[in-house]
Amino acid sequence: MFVNITIPSWSDFAHFVPEAIMFGAFLLALMGDVIVRGRKPVVPFLISLLGASAALYYSFASPPIGDAGVLGGLVMIDGFAGFFRIVFSFVAVVTILFSWSSEEIMGKGREHKGEYYALIALMTGGMMVMAEARDLVMLFMSMELVALTSYVMAGYMRNSLRSTEASLKYVIFGAVSSGIMLFGMSLLFGMTGQMTFVGIRDALVANPVNELSMLVVLIMIMAGFGYKIAMVPFHFWCPDVYEGAPTPVSAFFSVGPKAAGFALMIRFFFTVFQSIVELIDWPLMIAILSAVTMTYGNIVAVKQTNVKRLLAYSSIAHVGYLLMGFLLLTPGGLQAILFYLLVYAVMNLGAFMFVSAINNSIKSEELSDYAGLGFRAPWAAVMMFIFLVSLVGLPPTAGFIGKLYLFTEVMREGWYWLAIVGVLNSVVGLFYYMQIARAMFFEKVPEDAPAIKIAPLHYVTMALLALPTLILGLYWSEFKVLADQAIAGFSAF
């Protein structure tokens, strides 16, 4: 009754070029860090930056053709996975670049700076595998690889109480939720005797399982994914971790692992659970969770006085928006999610990067310390404003287009109540995002305000993110095509 394990051949590894680059960069960066010692970890930085850039270039230049189940069916290299390779390597490039000028990462008293860059490379590789896994073992392995790396990265500022607390919280929550998920997976394996997603689906179709046990499995597995993407009620770690971790790391967490969690969740649910929609109305469950998640995230964000915490709750709210596309069970819904993830990666990274760039000068993320930033650092503040407008979802920014696609698909499938909840949430969102704009532009510059110095590298990376945020709001055809093709090549349909 066990699956047929075919021995992977060497030719299988031809499908793994970006992953191989990232894992190779990880090892080389580690070795380089030991061999070349200096005040600044130039070698690991360059290796991981080059590795991520190469992976980005390769993912663009040669997207996967067809759908190849490789390594004996453990992973699936299809257009869907190819899309996420682009997202992850882009996020990695931006994060690596940005970290180089960040005081939180490179400042005095930080240790193991070289390993930091190596870990980003490792995590990026892990996320790519998450988007490809289609077997319970691979699912768990890739999720844990990413999780363990992120625990270390969250606690990177070893002598900061907040950072270590963040790391510990992350570990505890992570351990519990992946334990629950593993339990659910073992039940699923027990019921079907299959490890691959496809195998499980076929077994479930052939021998229907009773409703209650399926519900238990569903909830347990949803707990694992819910933790990964920070869906209410599995979100409690999120604000603390984002606040405590160094800001570039929070930026990376808020887009990278979240997108990877979505990728894996989509592949798993659309392969395995799509067959049991008749049995359990899980799209309705997700719809309720989606509405609760966005409402909770937005309402709690209103009260925040720390910008990083505010952005953390905003990222929870965005998970709610993304889930709207998930429960539709249509290609259109998935295309909307993928496009939104792309947009979200750009705008959310930008917002966090601004926080980090400002933190270099004022050593604070409190909203009250942002007073008058619009006059102290006008260009950076204007770029931040673009990110904020995009996060609200107003034209002419990419965030609006992303939301427009999501709402269009939600309306198309007739989930009108969810669409209404969604748009009203945007209004709440406006209020707290504009709190930041208000502090920056409407408040007077305090007398004793420290001068803001923004590193040239930070200007470059922020501009690199602000431009697409604006341009994608006016012309986005090519990028939508990217998302559409990813879904066209998605094996679940």
Next chain:
Amino acid sequence: MADHILSWMTFFPVIGAIVITFIPKGNKEIVKTVAAAAAAVPLILAVRLFIDFDRALDGFQFVEHFEWIKSFNIEYHMGVDGLSVPMVLLTAFLSFICIIASWKIEKATKGYFALFLLLEAGMMGVFCALDFFLFYVFWEVMLLPMYFLIGIWGGPRKEYAAIKFFLYTLAGSVLMLLAMIALYLFTTDPATGQTGTFNMLHMFDQANHTGILTLDNVRFALWMGLFIGFAIKVPIFPFHTWLPDAHVEAPTAVSVILAGVLLKMGTYGILRISYPMLPDQAKAFMIPMAILGAINILYGAFCALAQTDMKKLVAYSSVSHMGYVLLGMSSMTEAGINGAVFQMFNHGTITAMMFLCVGVIYDRAHHREINGFGGLGLQMPLYTTVTSFALFAAIGLPGLSGFVSEAMVFMGAFPVHQTITIISAVGIIIGAAYVLWMLQRVFLGTRNEKYDDIADINSREMFTLVPIGLVVLFLGIYPMPVLNLMKVSLNSLIAVINVAG
């Protein structure tokens, strides 16, 4: 420029705004000159539009139609008809006047004028767009500069006023967004025979509506979604509470734009989008709309009566005057709808004069308390003359433009809604009361010696007020130039609605 006149009118201010951003700090005079030039071009083009517009033609003119996002069937589609031309003229005219009126802005001059020009672009775009997506983009884009103009250059409670304005408007426009998506999803594009188009002209044609768009309760929900979105902008009671705050806190020129152009976008939206797309619902909503109009007229007038702040008084008078527009629109008669659109234009010019007059005194006395003045007529004779002219225009004195449009509204509404029209007419008396009472307290009576040395209105301020005054006077004597513009288009709109009813 003659080929793409509407695009030039919309985007020339954007070019001006970009140029202003790159002018080095400190060159305030250059910034202002560039801004004035960037606003003058749309004004010149508007005159050209006024001359070239074919008044006898039904349908859209100066149309520009390009593909934008093919996969989503979004087009760059601009055009004007008799409904939009008066609004375009008004926007170009008031924007230029307001740039001149803002000459004294000292704080962050560059930012102010750049944002002002962006605002003009947004408003112009709203009145020219014929693609619903494009319309929505302009509609929302305009909020951002407005938020900053109130929030940075406003009065003491500017932050509260700015976010309140933003939140109210966005709450309305997200409902409009959902209605737009529903219309997009279930409207057939005749060119391809498939559903999914943002082209307003296709949405106007009831034969293109499919699926849920043919269901009565869905149409009602769409109507309400669109109506609330537009009602907040007008603002229609009970969505009006953002208006006094925003008007009072905003700097003078921004108040002028708010009252003169922004409010018209609400009623324009109803006439441009709600009426032709959902004519059956429009017909069914006649009585509620007339009642809302009457409430606006009376409630606005009574609130104005109670104000002691001149700017707040003018703000509430706007609520009242927009009520006439609603009353006229609800009648679905030729005189009523033509009067409503004419009233939109006239209110734009008259209220602009009133706000500019309040700005003049505020610049000198640094307060706007009605009871803080007295006998200003002796101290500022010229200013008193101009302000009295504006105030009499607001009452609707015969010979000035406000009279013509209000009379048309009442003539059009009376046969349809007799009781409501009679009740609304009381608003005119209250209107006269609050205006005359203010006139008496500020300009007549015992003079306040504190202001003996106050300077009279200067030539720059006269330059902003006189052109508007001339328009008001001219249209009061001979309104045909504007009435001729809109007649054909509005009559075909009425025909569409009456057929559906």
